[in-house]
Amino acid sequence: MEMAATPIKRIVIAGGGTAGWMAACLLARFLPQPHAEIRLVESDEIGTIGVGEATVPLIQQFNGVLGLDEKAFVAATQGTFKLGIQYRDWGEPGNVHFHGFGDYGDTIQGIAPHHHWLKLRRLGDPSPIEDWSMPFAAASRDRFAPPQMIEADGRDSAAYKYAYHFDAGLYARYLRGYAEARGVTRLEGKIGEVELDPASGHVAALRLEDGRRIEGDLFIDCTGFAALLIGKTLGVPYVDWSDMLPCDRAVAVASARHDPLTPYTRSTARAAGWQWRIPLQHRTGNGHVYSSAFTSDDEAIETLLANLDGARVSEPRMLRFTTGHRAKFWHRNVVALGLAAGFMEPLESSSIQIIQTGLARLIDYLPDRDFDPAIADEYNRLTGNEYARVRDFLILHYCRSRRPEPLWQHCRTMPIPDALRHKIAVWEASGHVPLLSEESYQEPSWVSIFIGNGVLPRRYDPIVDQLPIEHLRGGMNQRRAALARDAERLPLHTLFVDRVCPATLAA
């Protein structure tokens, strides 16, 4: 029998960090009021986590859907542009490789270019695979322009993407402006209690410490690591992945701006973890992610402070985390996003992306007030797959490194998920990467980390041998020359930022 729909009327977002304000913006965009009332509660006293400053290209879709103006957005967040991640010392000390946002060029005779590169390498060509990557060609010269500019110029090396670095606090503020302008109501206050409806077990209302009571139909838990609704109130357990990703702490510190502004994030492996470097217009963000089983907090701080490229401009901040996720991301009438849903270390800047895909999924599967559990089940299945695929990609960075220190030895021998073991086996046997459901990172990303860490397949695709070697060498040399030429003609990233989108707020 057909049932009358009972649309969601009142949405309550608990928490106003990146997750809360992203949710507020997207819901306000897709559920324009007055059809649904959207309220967000945040506590100035508690504040936000204040990190989360590097992104992946999917964020452009988010900005596009909201209709944000790129220049205004970058200017308002002290932002810079990101073409990928430079990895230093990961496969072994001295090793440098680049995970760029793009592929290594078109297929050649239907075969992905890395197979052709593998053949040339076997024949003694020492050039790195990055030579076929436009993001690398630009990034290694500290140059940047959006691909549309190159396309408009009639050149064809434009198959690359980019993302942003920004100040997390300013990002939340920027999104808040967007959401409030579209009718989202912000309530400042501390949530003291979460009331459950005794009959359904659903969350009925948030009770603030000052006595205000906020009722809702759908609650979005964006309360960060506190996970007030999904964890503390509904008791959804946490699935702990620390045995596969042993880093559990980070120390973050800002240093003075360092020119030139690199159009990429840098990740440098350290004895017990790794260090990030994120260039912003007003400062550089730095952090050391490490495993407390393999180093002390004092040593971790010392390592970070000894490896800054500008004067320190903030006090070191310590952060603790447990890698993993909630066993259910959506339970009853609560959907958790951001750190309340789970966290994996920021090695590939995946967290903001996972907030975004979670929101897109929620909008696709927006429930009625009857909250049919089948919808939540599907949401949880897809989101669980997404987390697992990102987890496997992160583990790959560690599990085949040849670094000598105890953390890295541990990572070589620790048990890894079957899906990752399968991926590595297929890669080593064939040079192909089998992608699974809900992969965030596509084949060129996996290829980049495999090859970058020195994990090479035993063979390349045999169809490659159909191409005469002189054609392959000629084509390769042409592409390398074209990329170098195109990259040289791009503006320096520093100049592009300073001229096109200089910060609108004083540092």
Ligand SMILES: Cc1cc2nc3c(=O)[nH]c(=O)nc-3n(C[C@H](O)[C@H](O)[C@H](O)COP(=O)(O)OP(=O)(O)OC[C@H]3O[C@@H](n4cnc5c(N)ncnc54)[C@H](O)[C@@H]3O)c2cc1C
């Ligand atoms: C070391 C580190 C580095 C990271 N780097 C990156 C990165 O480079 N890229 C990336 O994509 N992600 C990164 N992340 C993840 C990223 O920071 C988060 O995913 C993102 O900031 C979202 O956080 P959040 O909004 O879930 O939580 P928070 O920022 O912690 O916000 C929680 C909100 O809930 C509110 N709140 C909590 N309790 C209450 C209460 N009782 N009453 C009222 N309000 C309450 C708080 O006031 C706050 O507004 C990093 C995370 C860590 C730990």
